[in-house]
Amino acid sequence: MTRLAAVSIAVLVLGAVGVGASPEAGDAQPSPVEWAKVRLLVYTRNGTGYVHDNIPASIEAIRALATEHRFSVDASDDSAVFTDDNLRKYTAVVFSNTNNVVFDNDAQRVALMRYVQAGGGFVAVHSASGTERTWRWFARLLGGAFSRHAPLQKFGVLILDRTHPSVAHLPERWETEDECYYLVRMNVNMRILAVNDLSTIQDPKEAPSTFGEVFPSVWYQEFDGGRQWYTSLGHRKSDYARPEFRQHLLGGLRSVVRDAPLDYTRAYAASPTDEPRRR
Numbered sequence: 001m002t003r004l005a006a007v008s009i010a011v012l013v014l015g016a017v018g019v020g021a022s023p024e025a026g027d028a029q030p031s032p033v034e035w036a037k038v039r040l041l042v043y044t045r046n047g048t049g050y051v052h053d054n055i056p057a058s059i060e061a062i063r064a065l066a067t068e069h070r071f072s073v074d075a076s077d078d079s080a081v082f083t084d085d086n087l088r089k090y091t092a093v094v095f096s097n098t099n100n101v102v103f104d105n106d107a108q109r110v111a112l113m114r115y116v117q118a119g120g121g122f123v124a125v126h127s128a129s130g131t132e133r134t135w136r137w138f139a140r141l142l143g144g145a146f147s148r149h150a151p152l153q154k155f156g157v158l159i160l161d162r163t164h165p166s167v168a169h170l171p172e173r174w175e176t177e178d179e180c181y182y183l184v185r186m187n188v189n190m191r192i193l194a195v196n197d198l199s200t201i202q203d204p205k206e207a208p209s210t211f212g213e214v215f216p217s218v219w220y221q222e223f224d225g226g227r228q229w230y231t232s233l234g235h236r237k238s239d240y241a242r243p244e245f246r247q248h249l250l251g252g253l254r255s256v257v258r259d260a261p262l263d264y265t266r267a268y269a270a271s272p273t274d275e276p277r278r279r
Helices: 003-014 055-069 106-117 126-130 136-142 237-241 243-256
Strands: 039-043 072-076 092-096 121-125 145-149 153-159 173-178 181-184 191-197 214-223 226-231
Touching: 039 055, 055 072, 055 092, 055 237, 055 243, 092 126, 092 243, 106 136, 106 226, 121 126, 121 136, 121 243, 126 145, 126 181, 126 226, 136 226, 153 214, 181 214, 214 243, 226 243, 237 243
Parallel strands: 039 072, 039 092, 092 121, 121 226
Antiparallel strands: 145 181, 153 173, 153 191, 191 214, 214 226
């Protein structure tokens, strides 16, 4: 199969209408952002298991973007920040390299659900896809759940949708050094922005063939009242000092920020197992 055919399959399969995100996910275009009104919560908690050493670098990168664009950032690894009253302060929540179980109780999980339902933005970076692995709603919020990754190596990332601000600045083929993440239980109607070229990846295990010779690595969607953006890239500490990766993060943030204030009259979750309602 040619690379073009593989990419076409990825677009067709993940562009199909299905469950998991709103039908508008492929059409949303970010409006200009009044950055001075933006306040982010960067959450970095990890449960038992592997913890990335890139977390301080990721916080530093987001704080540098905040200084440049004049928005506010709070960083925390304390799950007690997840309450309705506290989350009301934030335009978007960023899960930066979180992993495994990151909440102490279901009330905190419900607070995240209600925040999203009220219109809060959500950004997830790299190992955030390994967060709360048994919680179905969270996997749908992120767009999928981590399965495994190939060894760290250089490979090509193919940009599919350069109209999105997180990838508009990147070349059509972005050469990088990272881990190629494979996810499962992926939503089927997300806006896929970039895919990893599996023909350039050495993997001792068999790579998933779901999307032919590519696998999605960056996407945007709308789910359960909010906007979400995820990048599976960003394993190395040095990534967060690279101007192109910082612009990648900034574009992701831009796409989830809304001009309208949060509307908690639209929040309905009472349990982590509550199913999303059609809007």
